[in-house]
Amino acid sequence: GQKMSLSVLESMGFRVGQALGERLPRETLAFREELDVLKFLCKDLWVAVFQKQMDSLRTNHQGTYVLQDNSFPLLLPMASGLQYLEEAPKFLAFTCGLLRGALCTLGIESVVTASVAALPVCKFQVLIPKS
Amino acid sequence: MAVCIAVIAKENYPLYIRSTPTENELKFHYMVHTSLDVVDEKISAMGKALVDQRELYLGLLYPTEDYKVYGYVTNSKVKFVMVVDSSNTALRDNEIRSMFRKLHNSYTDVMCNPFYNPGDRIQSSPGGPYSRVRIQSRWALLPVSDPVQVGPTSCVRSSPAGPLITW
Secondary structure, three states, rough: HHHHHHHHHHHHHHHHHHHHHHHHHHHHOOOOOOHHHHHHHHHHHHHHOOOOOOEEEEEOOEEEEEEEOOOOOOOOOOOOOOOOOOHHHHHHOOOOOHHHHHHOOHHHHHOOEEEEEEEEEEEEEEOOOOO | EEEEEEEEEEOEEEEEEOOOOOOOHHHHHHHHHHHHHHHHHHHHHHOOOHHOOOOEEEEEEEEEEOOEEEEEEEEOOOOOEEEEOOOOOOHHHHHHHHHHHHHHHHHHHHHHOOOOOOOOOOOOOOOOOOOOOOOOOOOEEOOOOOOOOOOOOOOOOOOOOOOOOOO
């Protein structure tokens, strides 16, 4: 049903994210720390996929990062406001996988979830468990 | 000319090893294995070093009497190790660097191949129609995934789940 297709989408995004995580940072030097990797996601990865940067990155420095996109390109043409809120997960599952895949290639295991309060603003939450 | 090339995954198992067929392959496997210690040492040293010195190319790992071993690590902690004949003094540092760069490009292409599962051994088909990058040598073929066989009986060939060579 709905849950199955979302996880399929997420795993597709994961595979693409793995490939992008290999290709995009090629010329840049090795990342020094976790925050650098997240900044790479917000800038280089987002620009490569959506032609814009992420609008804000917040962290509590304990392994939780919130990436906010105020005009997410996949949701932008749909509606503006609360209409179609329940359809939004389908468009976000792939992107969550994308982030998770890129993080995985760069050596970070994570859990990525997305939430939409009102289209087209969406927030991606990246949880990196402390080992 | 490179005598042996190896691609090692970040969990330190080999994804791809190819060496000149005339030589004893096991010797090169052993050499690559021992060079991994030096690679790990360099990576941890790099972690503590200053900002400017961070680089993907690791340089000469260690010289033996017949061979020199060079290393390179990617951002995804995949390591490339190259063994070169010592007698070939014409090979300069920037040539080694460019060989590693080509290797990195080919590895990235393999990663982006949707039929390749990350973590599988890399199959290289000597007669394959897909791109082969030659590193200054006839036999040093770069890894590509086998092409999909379209037909009534076969489907996408799936590699075994784990590594075939375990050290």
